[in-house]
Amino acid sequence: MLRGLPGTAMLALSVALLLATPAVAKKPPPAPTIEEQAATLTGRALTGDHGWDLLAELCDTVGHRLSGSAGMERAVAWGMRNFELWGLEPRAEEIMVPVWVRGPASLTQHTPIERSLAVLALGGTVATPPAGIRAPAVVVHSFDELDQVDVDGKIVVYDVPFTTYGETVQYRGRGASEASHRGAVAALVRSVTPTSLSTPHTGMMWYADDVPAQIPTAAITVEDAIALGRTQDAGHPLELTLQLQAETRPDAPSANVVAEVRGRELPDEIVVVGCHLDSWDVGQGAQDDGAGCVMAMEALRLIAGLDVQPRRTVRAVLFTNEENGLRGGKGYAEAHASERHFAAIEADIGAGPNFGFRMDVQRGDEAASAAASQRVYDALSPHLPLLASVSGATLEPGGSGADVGPLVREHGALGFGLALDTTGYWPIHHTEADTLDKIDPANLRDDIATMAVWAYVLAEVADPLATP
Numbered sequence: 001m002l003r004g005l006p007g008t009a010m011l012a013l014s015v016a017l018l019l020a021t022p023a024v025a026k027k028p029p030p031a032p033t034i035e036e037q038a039a040t041l042t043g044r045a046l047t048g049d050h051g052w053d054l055l056a057e058l059c060d061t062v063g064h065r066l067s068g069s070a071g072m073e074r075a076v077a078w079g080m081r082n083f084e085l086w087g088l089e090p091r092a093e094e095i096m097v098p099v100w101v102r103g104p105a106s107l108t109q110h111t112p113i114e115r116s117l118a119v120l121a122l123g124g125t126v127a128t129p130p131a132g133i134r135a136p137a138v139v140v141h142s143f144d145e146l147d148q149v150d151v152d153g154k155i156v157v158y159d160v161p162f163t164t165y166g167e168t169v170q171y172r173g174r175g176a177s178e179a180s181h182r183g184a185v186a187a188l189v190r191s192v193t194p195t196s197l198s199t200p201h202t203g204m205m206w207y208a209d210d211v212p213a214q215i216p217t218a219a220i221t222v223e224d225a226i227a228l229g230r231t232q233d234a235g236h237p238l239e240l241t242l243q244l245q246a247e248t249r250p251d252a253p254s255a256n257v258v259a260e261v262r263g264r265e266l267p268d269e270i271v272v273v274g275c276h277l278d279s280w281d282v283g284q285g286a287q288d289d290g291a292g293c294v295m296a297m298e299a300l301r302l303i304a305g306l307d308v309q310p311r312r313t314v315r316a317v318l319f320t321n322e323e324n325g326l327r328g329g330k331g332y333a334e335a336h337a338s339e340r341h342f343a344a345i346e347a348d349i350g351a352g353p354n355f356g357f358r359m360d361v362q363r364g365d366e367a368a369s370a371a372a373s374q375r376v377y378d379a380l381s382p383h384l385p386l387l388a389s390v391s392g393a394t395l396e397p398g399g400s401g402a403d404v405g406p407l408v409r410e411h412g413a414l415g416f417g418l419a420l421d422t423t424g425y426w427p428i429h430h431t432e433a434d435t436l437d438k439i440d441p442a443n444l445r446d447d448i449a450t451m452a453v454w455a456y457v458l459a460e461v462a463d464p465l466a467t468p
């Protein structure tokens with residue numbers, strides 16, 4: 001290390017080191033408390049625009065990034081490059097992903113007036129014949145209604161208002177299969193959102209194994225779904241032409257980007273801070289889930305910058321292929337099954353104001369999970385005031401995240417999902433409007449602070465479920 005220093009400099013250095021050595025060894029300063037470290041992390045997270053600049057770089061120089069696309073390859077390189085810049089020695093862990101490619105699409109209404117409607121193919125759909133499918137259309141408002149009307153040879157239009165995402169998304173996921181079982185030739189789905197500004201929302205759909213025919217399917221806007229229903233109710237026969245190109249190609253290599261700060265006492269126990277790096281092939285994937293990735297990356301960067309490292313290893317994982325396959329989350333859990341994952345946090349619901357975390361603790365049956373959940377709550381809730389960027393942070397039972405789900409369900413990790421106000425999230429989710437300008441830099445800073453502090457707390461605390 002000192003090679004290359006001239007002899008005189010070496011001598012001077014030796015003398016200086018000798019003089020600097022105290023006669024009596026002093027006790028090392030006490031390690032900072034969780035409170036002190038949390039205050040340092042919060043202070044740094046709330047200062048400057050490092051997270052925002054990172055997200056702008058992702059949105060504007062990488063762009064949207066469906067897995068298997070050139071955009072996703074750029075995103076992996078972007079994640080690797082930033083972790084390397086911060087001295088964190090990242091790994092790109094290869095995962096094979098499905099590849100679905102969108103082509104042009106159009107939708108025309110012929111009766112009672114001729115007009116074109118905004119349309120966005122759902123991920124996984126087959127194409128129409130090149131000339132499109134022209135057929136009568138029938139609007140329904142539930143799966144039950146499918147059995148009360150004749151949809152044979154017709155285009156089914158699902159006009160189903162948003163209740164919760166989990167409930168309403170069923171129509172996007174299996175609407176085409178249910179329609180095909182009853183002889184329909186195509187399915188159009190009202191976008192899964194509580195409010196709309198004439199923007200169609202894409203998302204994943206699946207064909208059931210026993211489906212008689214894989215029929216093309218696409219999202220239409222809330223406004224057009226309502227208008228088509230109203231037109232039908234007024235007694236006008238509906239006729240539509242749907243034309244869309246899409247292609248499923250062979251699986252291709254992608255990667256999870258993984259970087260970590262080794263634990264000082266329990267390096268083999270891991271706290272994952274996760275997000276998904278892929279996005280839909282529209283907009284910029286700013287809220288879904290670019291913001292979550294910036295939170296995970298910034299949390300790790302801030303923790304790496306502390307003078308004293310946390311007891312456990314903190315590992316950021318930017319998962320691939322959440323949107324249309326979940327191969328990143330499943331593949332990570334399989335590849336790292338021999339490691340002990342103490343906890344896993346995910347941020348995947350935008351960048352609104354946060355109010356703490358949803359807590360997902362799974363231990364055998366429901367009663368055992370509830371008992372374990374209570375013990376985790378009792379042990380961790382006293383640390384909630386450390387989330388100083390949030391007033392009244394809470395820890396409520398709920399889901400953690402799609403990507404960390406396998407770690408929580410199969411490997412016993414304590415799961416946490418960043419809980420956010422989603423008012424601004426669902427209206428732009430999976431649309432061309434998911435762009436950086438919708439994100440408030442102050443909220444993003446608060447969310448980063450919350451993620452960093454909670455990851456640090458989890459890396460530091462005693463195991464709430466350890467047998468006494």
Ligand SMILES: [Zn+2]
Pocket residue numbers: 276288289322348349
């Ligand atoms: Zn997402």
